[in-house]
Amino acid sequence: MAPMAPHFADIVEATPTRETLRADSAVIHAALDRGDRARALADWDGMRRRYETWSALVYLRFAQNTQNPKAKADRDYADALSPEAADLDIALKRRLLADPDQAGLAGLVGRHALRLWETDVTTFDPAIKPDLEEESRLSARYTELLAGAKLAIRGQTVNLPGIEPFAEDPDRATRHDAETIRWSFFDQNGPELDDLYDRLVKRRHGMARKLGYDTYTPLGYRRMRRVDYGPEDVARYRQQVVQHVVPLVGRLLEARRAAHGWDKLRFWDEALIDPAGNPKPVGDHDMLVAAAEDMFAALDPRLAAFYRMMRAGGFLDLKNRAGKAGGGFCTSFPTLGVPFIFANFNGTHHDIGVFTHEMGHAFQNWESRHQPGIDYLWPTMEAAEIHSMGLEFLTYPAIDRLVGADAAERFRRMHLIGALAFLPYGVCVDHFQHEVYAVPDATPAERHAIWQRLERIYMPWLDYGDLAYPAKGGRWQAKQHIYNSPFYYIDYTLAQCCALQFWVRARRDGAAALEAYVGLCGRGGSAPFQDLVRSAGLVSPFADGALADVVKEAEAVLAA
Template sequence: MKFTDYKYEHMDIEALQEQLKAICSKLQNAASYAEFKNAFIELNDVNKYINTNQTLVDIRHTVDTRDEYYTQENDFLNEMLPVLKEDIVNCNKAVMASTFVSELRKEVPETYFLQREMEEKSFDPIIIPEMQEENKLASKYQAIIASAQIEFDGETYTLAALEVKTNDKDRDTRKRAMQAYWGWYDEHAQEIGEVYDQLVQVRTRMAKKLGYENYIELGYYRMMRFDYNKEDVENYRKQVLEDVVPLDNELYARQQKRLGYDTLHAWDEKFEFTSGNPTPKYDRAELVKRALKMYQELDPKTGEFFEFMTERELLDLDSKPGKAAGGYCTFIPNYQSPFIFANFNQTSHDAEVLTHEAGHAFQVYSSKDIFPIDCVWPTYESCEIHSMSMEFFTYPWMKSFFEEDVDKYYFNHLSGAVKFLPYGVLVDHFQHEVYENPEMSIEERLATWRKLEKQYLPQKNYEGIEILEKGGWWMRQLHIFMDPFYYIDYTLAQVCALQFWARIQKKDEKAFEDYKHICKIGGTLPFRKIVKEAGLKVPFESGCLKDTVQLVREWFENADDSQF
């Protein structure tokens, strides 16, 4: 069976509500644990059914945002899923209130119960109207971005496609491409800023209705942050400023010297070498073919997984008009299928999709049989360990993608990993400022971003791009709109992935076994415990960042970039 044969079924919401009410009654009135367990299994099956149809809509809508049918279905689900959530939460409450819950705890992962605690704190039927509005606004942002058609050098580009030109070997082309790219954002800044303002206001209303001072606490509960809090994150951000930013400043200075420029402009940052950035030497079809061979050689399990993905055509990788921006991996429960969505653009990003998103997909493929469905995925910061670490575990095969540019790729990829950390915490810090001060105007939000940007990314030189000098970069960051507070997760996972990288450097044969282990356990443990299961240090721990960065620094001290 191929993905095109996966059947979407328009859901009868009233029938599902009746079914969930009946399950709730069975859970409440069960006379034995066997009856209770059967009702719990029935609830899991309904969750899988809803999740399957929701995911199919998400995929088919983002693959072509112009498809009228799936646009309508997306709008329908934006309205109805919050309504269904009330009935699902009522069932979950019945589970937790049952006299049989102690027996269930012996069979079901601890994270299931932690999720229910977070759910209790983050949902009440009184916020359903706000949830519906939030969904509509998030879809509106995606549609605005997907609609971009930018004229450049006689051709029309989407935002994703134009990014290729911002990495061009010719400096003037990069500059003009970046000005065109951000010129589009400048033209749409008011519209995008207003959508975000509405999202901030609706999320703040949610928080107030639930009794919170602002959205931050609610945001953490919605993100299912089981074992760390705002104070942990604040301390971690300080460590990034102290330990990572100085190394990144050195790398940017080294890059400027390597390029022979007097000044490193914004359009130069992604251009690492005078000979040009490393790019895959093959088209999408050949890259996928080589990725299959890579995963077959890496491990029998990864080979089996990628064969499944290619045979069922579960990768949509080409950039095309109407396609939503970005990339993601998702999971279709009733078909036990991961799905990878991306926008290939003939840059090293394409290779990273086939490793990063495939890392997510391999994890969920490995944990697909976990019961209940709620525990197949871990929380986001743990999910990203699988994806970012896979980028490093596949290093030995990158030659087949980049050929003679492979050493250039290693240098570029590792420097990109550490250069990303301050940006990742900047996105997080910005959101804390926004939700602590929801009354800020669009202009004040721009100024807040730029102020923080000067701390975390002091090298930024936006001369010639007014919208960026004002502080407009955040407008392109989809997570800020779609998934508030989902971003620090990438940096926490990157620190874990860099520890795997260090173990690979030391020829630690147990490293990949530990990696497969945490893929298999999926979402059955919270973040800190998953990190420990992987044989790694928790990034919040004192000295973890300093130690990790030191190993990276030593690698760069021994790396000869003059050859590039």
């Protein structure tokens, strides 16, 4: 029987104010004053769950329609309230961390929660409240700008997600036209995009200085709650990608060029992975949503029951439409323990990738809903991305339900090649941010030059042809994480290393791989990244050879 859950349309959470937040905090402090720590912790957990449920609803509704005046006003209000909530939250963490009985506190909330709080208290001071509000405002403007794109192609007007089917069309001229139109939008909006990012970088650097850091980078890592690795570990991982993955991707791209008979492989050719044309979903949105139920039923009854609940409860918003924010994400409502998936289906294989990816996040959040405190409902993001990317691979045995039996093997091959090709780009995005925040006063032109130089290291095959804007170093401006979630993007590549290990294991024993995956989902965020990785029998991406082994397997499968 499917788990029972409310319908999304019925979820309501009262709008907090500065006064209600302060009153709730006062009640918690009063409980601590009288020595009732257990009561204080329970009340605080409830307060945080209510606030995060309300916040998730606000930001989701803005993403669903960035042009809606009420949704925009509600997001502005949430952006303004967020620093106040952070101030009260940090004050409670500081008080709890000052309690002499840390062993007793760890017994109540877990030692890992204390490590997270110790990190959190170094990321905030009331002095940066205005900076946090302005950072949110600038991020919202970037999202709104890209969501408002109107691109004319082949007699149609589409948004940025809507250009994707044309960008991987089997016809080379169509792909070239799609990329020309896409990058013309960024060229036209380049001055504002440069200005937004310049202001974000300087604002973040200013916050770091106020908090006692030399640059934003250590603050950025702490905001991501990374407690068991640092920039040096990430730099070594990037080098592993250069050593093991870049040569393989280069060989795969050269094979593609030769198979098509092109004199050169241009940027607009990279999206066409399958010589016969990238496999597409079996049908439109409605057909794909229905077919997914069969896929999950064939894989595992737990996944099937969870998906039926999501579908019946209205916790899916997958259709692309005008004014909707781009991309895909999973959010959740911790008062209920039910997640929500947001995406933009456009009729390409990306629909399947995004859908299975976000379902992985959602399933993890559902499986870990019984963790004892809100800090453990989600892991830090590099661990969270293992669940999403891992499910992409673990659905391989039943992927025929989404692409058809004739295209299933072609889809698996295409997805594997895409997963490998993503790694050099992903670490390039990360390296770029490390360099940007090391020199916050760089000019926009200097930032574009940094990107150009790093592209030559991580993606030496790139040939933009006559696409002037990305050729001059502007490609990074299409990646929303660079603007809105600094230092997040490496998490996808770290998780991809782990997801590929699940793929290797599933090739030997699919049932055992799935059980290890479900167990990892249930542990939520109860441990740091590398501990969670080891708990699933995986090798940390920072270990020597972690990528070499999966690349060897991929070379054998792809005959590369």
